[in-house]
Amino acid sequence: MHVSIPVTEDLVDDLGGRYVLYSVYLEGFILFKVRYKELHFWDEQMHRVFGKRLPAFPPKYYLAMTKSMAEERRTMLEHYLQEIISDPVVSSSEIFIDFLKKRQLATYKMPTIKLILKVYLADGRHVEVGGQSSDTAERVLETALYKLGVSRELKEYFRLFITHKDSNGAFTVMKQIAHFEIPFITIWNINNDSFQIEVRKWYMDPSTDVMLMGCAAAVDLLYCQAVQELEMNWFRPTEKQRQNLQHFIKVDNKIKFLEIMQEVEHYGYMVFGPCTAHLAETSSIFTVSVGSNELFCSNVNENFCLPINLMIQWHVNMHVQTEKSNSQLTEFKLEYKQGQQRTWITICSEQGFLLSSCLKKILSEQPVTLVKENLEIIENKSPTNIFNRKPRQVKVPKNKISRSFSCEQNNVFESLDFSL
Template identity: 55%
Template sequence: MHISIPVTEEVKDSLGGRFVLYSVYLEGFLLCKVRYNDLHLWDEQLHRVFGSGVPSFPPKFFLAQTKAMAEERRLQLEKYLQELVSDPSVSSSEIFIEFFKKLQLETYKMPSIKIILNVYLPNGEQIKVDAQTSDTAERVLELALYKLNLSRELMEFFSFFLTRRESNGTYTVVKRIVGFEIPFLTVWGLEDERFQIDIKKWYMNPSIDAMLMGCTTSINLLYIQALQEMEMKWAKPTEAQRRKLEHLSQTEDKIKFLELMQEVHHYGYIQLGPCTSDYPEPFTPVNVSVGNAEMNCCFMLAEDRTKNISFHINNFTSWQVTFIQAHKGAAVPVTGQQLEFKLEYRQGDALKWLTIYTEKAFLLSSCLKKILCEQPVARAKEDLEIDIETSTTKKSSRKHEQVGGNTENKTLLTNKSENKAFDGFRDIDL
């Protein structure tokens, strides 16, 4: 999750006094507005619960603030909140969730009342959820998936996403809605009927599909999302794959359809759509998608030429997302804030930078972080397979009295242990 405070405003209280109101943005969208004093009181409560595990809170000023002091406090509060949301034990706690729920309701001046919240599947099917205006995304998602009869053990593989459907059929994923966010307010605050809440799978490694194949509901959810990817031409099957997929969809053989989709290029990728970049020259249009341990960029060059480059996650050294002033020719996000995604990557022995201007920079960053989180799981599975293979080889070697039968397996283990590109990364660094 990405917390930022790009905007502050000076407000008068009921007694005529003045205070600063901090606009807290989550994943590039306004989450709430809060006063320093309210955060300070909350910090004291957090310290009583979590002790020294809570980061240092920006100190009070006992003299009038200068502009430099006000900017320093804004940056310190931003860092403080980012460190809190990066700690799962804090961000999943009741004291954290209830505080931000209260702030969201106060910011949007919304009472807690019963509503029927519409959420959607990738095929446009509508699910009506009996909820409260104050229900968090985690609660509403649980209600929606329960209504679909999804096994509770599989709920962690799905999430809410804010999406936008245009009248011409264009469909884009705008952002992931995180657990402590109030989804009703996320959509209501935008005041635009093109936005809606969709249920989509939330993992980037297509091989994870196999873990969901024992549940009819999860198979259906994966199937209709895969059909959408084919319809929108996000997935890139070969002609032979396309014909076989069409046959499998006609016969409704969903499991074989999904098994074949795992072999299709760009299956399960999240599409960012049109962006601009500084490569190969400033303001070059580029279509960006991310999934399966890579970020794919299709650069639009002169004379209707294109250039595709895939950046593998193992070659990334760092990236950052920054709020900046809008550039001429760059996309303007819904929030009114221009975002810059700056990537440092390794090309041979050299380090290079790529800058992408997009309203979905936080979504891109979240997807890349998700890829990093999934890599240890994939490595553990590979280690298990290698250990089994090594053991089998040793038995075979003893049986046939062959020398050095497991040399190849030792090499595989050595190469895997040397992959330490992200060992020093922390959530706050990304």
């Protein structure tokens, strides 16, 4: 999850005292607003539980802050929140989730009331989830999957997303909803009927489908999502594969359909676009997709295929910082190595944070893949041209992959270090 504090407000309280209100953004969408003293009190409470596991909290200033001091505090708070949200032990704790729930509700002056939330499937069906306006995404997802008949053990393979379909029918996955977010507030704050909450699979390795085949309800979710993405031309089936897929749609054989999908090029990819991409000293509109250990850019003139093991680092900048916007334009910058040369590419998109999350998801799944199959990631020892080509595959020991993430000012900065 990518945290930033791009917006601050200088305000005056009821007693005439001045204070700063920080707008905390998650994945490019505003999550809540908070004062320093509220975060400080929360940190003191968490220290009683987690002690030295927590990062250092920005110190108090007893004199009036200068502009440089205010900027330093904003940056330190951003780093602090990034670190604790990235810690799975802290971010799954009751004290963490309760505070974020209260801040989200307080920011939007939202009372805790009973309601019914619609959670959509990829084929347009929906399930109605009864609960409260304060329910987190984790609870909403659990309830939705239960009503759909999906085994509880399979919950880890699914997530809630914000999706968008415009008047022309173009479909976009905007963001994944974090487990501690309140989906009702997220969708209410967008306030646009073309956005909706949708349950979708959350893994990048298509062979993981086999783990869900024993549950008919899970198969139904995979099937309707695959059919949707096939209709949107996210995949590249051969003519024979397309005919077979259409046949099994007609006879409603979901298992056979998904079995054929395993052989279809680009099945399991997440598609982003159209995006403005700056590649090899040129700038053009591309459709960007991520999957199968690669980032793939294409348009009518060329294809650009970048294996993940050639990537050195990437970072995401959020440029549009207006709360009235339903989404934020981001600049995704990625450095890769081609031979002895290091090159940057830049992708401008509303989905930069989701693109980053998908690449991290591929990395997180690689050790599992290597253990499960003894296995392969994509490598090219002496790449000379990564345009219009298919990378070959070689075996790489799993202990040769390392990765680290850090945060730098307004940017969520992620560095990937490969030793091959």
